[in-house]
Amino acid sequence: MIYAERLAYSMHLAYSEDGASYRSLNHNSGVLFAKATDNENGTMNAKSLKNPFLFRLDNGQFGVVAVRTEANGQRDPQSAGRILFFVTSDLLQYREVGLLNLKTEAYVDDVTCKYVEAVKAYIIHWCDESGNGFQNTITDLFDLEGASNPESAEAPIQSEQIYNIEGIVPRNVIPVPREIAHRLVCKLTVPTNVAIELQESMVAASPEELKAVKATAVYSDGTTALKSVEWMTDAVDWSKQGTYVVEGTIQQQKYEFPMAVNRADPCIARWNGKYYFIATNDADGNQTLFIREADSIPGLIHAEEHLILDTKTYDHIKGLLWAPEIHIIEDQLYIFHAATTGEFLYEECHVMQLREGGDPTQAADWSMPRRVLKKDGTELCEAGKVISLDMTVIQVNGECYAAWSERQFVPVDLGAWVYIAKLDPHEPWKLINDPVLLTKPDYGWANNHTFVDEGPFALIRDNKLFVTFASAAVDATYVVGLLVAELTSDLLDANSWTKGNYPLLTSRSVPGEYGPGHNSYVVDDEGTIWNTYHARPGIDAPRCSGLRRIHFDIDGYPVLDLTEEKDLNPELANVTILVTVHNE
Structure with a gap:
């Protein structure tokens, strides 16, 4: 009721600083979904994806190949012999390029993809529903009909690493540049307040001038927000010159749910x-x-x-x-x-x-x-x-x-x-x-x-x-x-x-x-x-x-x-x- 199939059958991401312990991103919710297909009468056929595989393209961008399914995760007849291909530069916004033809009538059950510099081409490993392994070679993934005919090969190996993430179906691990990783974590993790910045001193002639002073809340991602402060000025004599240490409490309007x-x-x-x-x-x-x-x-x-x-x-x-x-x-x-x-x-x-x-x-x-x-x-x-x-x-x-x-x-x-x-x-x-x-x-x-x-x-x-x-x-x-x-x-x-x-x-x-x-x-x-x-x-x-x-x-x-x-x-x-x- 909370995380139905059409939400769950999507690509999720987790990250690790040490390669051992992983934290899920985006509340362990999907970040990449398959698009529905269109019918001639304007209606749509909902689609989902399984077994996504993330890899680097030869131009430095990232690619994702996945098995497209029906909305509930069952086999998609339109995707027989094909895999879904996406491209992204930042792992946040993806473009669905389309279905890549593997020149077979079989349903693809699992898939991986890697660019091999020695042959200047991508090698796609996949297996059918019976577990039989194959591979195709393609020089341009954006040419959806450009793959070679399949050859027998080892089937993709399922990950056996244990990740302490609810509901996970492990796929692959890929290193990414630190700047991309930092932005990804900042965008897909709710920030938390880690510091308060406030000017140390001020000259004022009235409580109104002090009231106008705001604090800056600093968050874990480096973003900030201005906050009003309730100042306790009872001990300040505004009619006499002098210096006072004034305490204050940062204000936060709280609204209990439901309102x-x-x-x-x-x-x-x-x-x-x-x-x-x-x-x-x-x-x-x-x-x-x-x-x-x-x-x-x-x-x-x-x-x-x-x-x-x-x-x-x-x-x-x-x-x-x-x-x-x-x-x-x-x-x-x-x-x-x-x-x-x-x-x-x-x-x-x-x-x-x-x-x-x-x-x-x-x-x-x-x-x-x-x-x-x-x-x-x-x-x-x-x-x-x-x-x-x-x-x-x-x-x-x-x-x-x-x-x-x-x-x-x-x-x-x-x-x-x-x-x-x-x-x-x-x-x-x-x-x-x-x-x-x-x-x-x-x-x-x-x-x-x-x-x-x-x-x-x-x-x-x-x-x-x-x-x-x-x-x-x-x-x-x-x-x-x-x-x-x-x-x-x-x-x-x-x-x-x-x-x-x-x-x-x-x-x-x-x-x-x-x-x-x-x-x-x-x-x-x-x-x-x-x-x-x-x-x-x-x-x-x-x-x-x-x-x-x-x-x-x-x-x-x-x-x-x-x-x-x-x-x-x-x-x-x-x-x-x-x-x-x-x-x-």
Whole structure:
């Protein structure tokens, strides 16, 4: 239920400094998955991989060969006589080159590959399902039909080394350059707070000047984060010149999970100096939307809930109120959400607008929900055949975009795919160009139990646009994937986006949180970015909302699994500073 076959049948990595003891990376979760294959009608066939083998290419990059299987690990008829070949320069982002033809009708059961300098070619050793060994020679692995005919040879030797790693199927060991290894460990290990840096002294004339001083938390990967400090200034006489040793405690806002029970797809937004929380209401079968208002994010935890939409007020809103999001577009407040006129197959994206000067907690101040329209004025999806949901807003470079999930059910179920298009900022329920596909659930972690990519939400950091999205069934195998684009790129060009090979967040990421997903992000008064998400406090428990600080790794990419105890070491939380009071 936690680590299903389509998640498990993937390439995992572990590392060792001494060649003896190994530590698993990425929470002992897969980092490389086989892509699904496409059918003529648009449907996909989920695939997995087994027996991956990592090796160096003659150009210094790395290659991976593996046996492609059906999603559940069984033999894949399309892969008979072939092996799957990938290439990577950093062991993080991989390109699936394709199926390499070994010129045989037999199923490949195991495979290894090595470049032999003496013959300027790669030697592929493999065995069939009966254990018979063979080898092929090929000079160019990227020529998928270029292998020689197979010859009898010794079968690949299975590793007999004992690794103390749960569930491991040992493959091969390969040395890598230290710089690659360092980056790999930093990217695939959750950092921990190892030090606090703080200026030793300062000159101040008021407690406000001292309050502005922040500490820098340093993490095991060399990254940092600013932290506020609560200074104990009772002993300081700000009216007299003098020098004082002032003690302080580094502040860490703690949010116990769950922060809201039976609340999924959560979103927190700031509007006119207040914070608002809204989410899918699982408690009543998604028949209502409630909003909370507070002066701070912590205040939202116990804030009163106000009903702003139900399935009784409007004739066209009759159920399944899903994934509400609050967005500010040109100083106007909107709620994007999904709703149906009755049945599931009529679920579509809608938009509500707050009237000028309105109160977000008052239902009467919100406009009637209206369906999202395409650029020609027709409805986004053909109701009864295609559903749409999880629409979000991305505002960058003076442009306003929408991203959403769309799933065709008739005539065939294609699964849920994520699209992007520009929005009219004056009427943000209208698209102004044709939708562009961003991602479809082609990896095993996205098509487990069902083919779904949904819940996109944007996070802008430095010169990059990150869009996280949720994948697979909304059970304990729900996960979070990542898309990345340069801010200056054409966001309507699918080639501008890179999708990560593995999910950022899974049930293996944070103990006690199952099926994490459907993230959104908010910045608080201190400039800290918070991740709002839902997960389950037990495998079969209800979906509940949570909050966690977002950290950024050595490449500036979001880290979603930095838990509180790793974010701040309690033993480092007490600090001192020498304050000289100087009043002119």
